[in-house]
Amino acid sequence: xxxxxxxxxxxITKRGQNVTFRCDPISEHNRLYxxxxxxxxxxxxxxxxxxxxxxxxxxxxxxRFSAERPKGSFSTLEIQRTEQGDSAMYLCAxxxxxxxxxxxxxFGEGSRLTVx
Amino acid sequence: xxxxxxxxxSLIVQKGGISIINCAYENTAFDYFPxxxxxxxxxxxxxxxxxxxxxxxxxxxxxISFNKSAxxxxxxxxxxxxxxxxxxxxxxxxxxxNFVFGPGTRLSVLP
Numbered sequence: 001x002x003x004x005x006x007x008x009x010x011x012i013t014k015r016g017q018n019v020t021f022r023c024d025p026i027s028e029h030n031r032l033y034x035x036x037x038x039x040x041x042x043x044x045x046x047x048x049x050x051x052x053x054x055x056x057x058x059x060x061x062x063x064r065f066s067a068e069r070p071k072g073s074f075s076t077l078e079i080q081r082t083e084q085g086d087s088a089m090y091l092c093a094x095x096x097x098x099x100x101x102x103x104x105x106x107f108g109e110g111s112r113l114t115v116x
Numbered sequence: 117x118x119x120x121x122x123x124x125x126s127l128i129v130q131k132g133g134i135s136i137i138n139c140a141y142e143n144t145a146f147d148y149f150p151x152x153x154x155x156x157x158x159x160x161x162x163x164x165x166x167x168x169x170x171x172x173x174x175x176x177x178x179x180i181s182f183n184k185s186a187x188x189x190x191x192x193x194x195x196x197x198x199x200x201x202x203x204x205x206x207x208x209x210x211x212x213x214n215f216v217f218g219p220g221t222r223l224s225v226l227p
Contacts, residue, residue, distance in 0.1 A: 035217075040219075042217035044217075055213075104150070107152075
């Protein structure tokens with residue numbers, strides 16, 4: 001158990017619907033990352049936060065995707081008007097950033113999205 | 117320049133054998149190189165990591181070899197066991213900002 005929680009673990013939706021995923025990081029971790037992983041591929045970076053500030057977004061993150069981390073605690077990833085190509089595992093990870101911190105990313109077990 | 121290349125895509129090893137997975141990068145700003153292990157239905161978990169100021173790091177049966185001039189690093193699993201059967205990802209990051217992952221190697225260790 002890495003301590004990063006994601007909910008829901010699996011979401012099945014119809015094309016065009018909106019979905020939201022939640023991530024609760026390890027409590028003292030100030031950095032939070034979202035990745036997307038498709039079958040047989042490595043995690044692809046989507047975005048990351050330091051506390052509540054979204055510091056970087058991948059060009060993979062189209063305008064249908066939005067992520068928030070209010071108050072620097074949990075984070076949500078929303079996908080609007082889902083498309084079949086959005087079907088993937090969405091992974092959340094957290095780490096302690098800053099001077100003296102190790103580089104280890106702690107991943108959650110992921111939220112699997114299936115768009116019909 | 118942000119890409120991390122990884123080979124082979126899949127690997128089959130007999131129990132007790134040595135598994136070797138190779139990775140290469142271009143971005144010289146990368147300063148931390150972790151390896152992650154992922155079992156089906158689970159998120160990746162850190163296995164071992166190295167910084168570019170050392171050429172080798174060993175933890176139990178797992179060793180990372182790092183060649184800074186060639187911009188390559190590899191994972192060696194000694195005495196491979198069926199329980200090591202998983203997908204392995206190399207990764208790289210610059211100052212802990214964006215972590216870039218390789219495409220993964222699916223390892224199967226035959227009993």
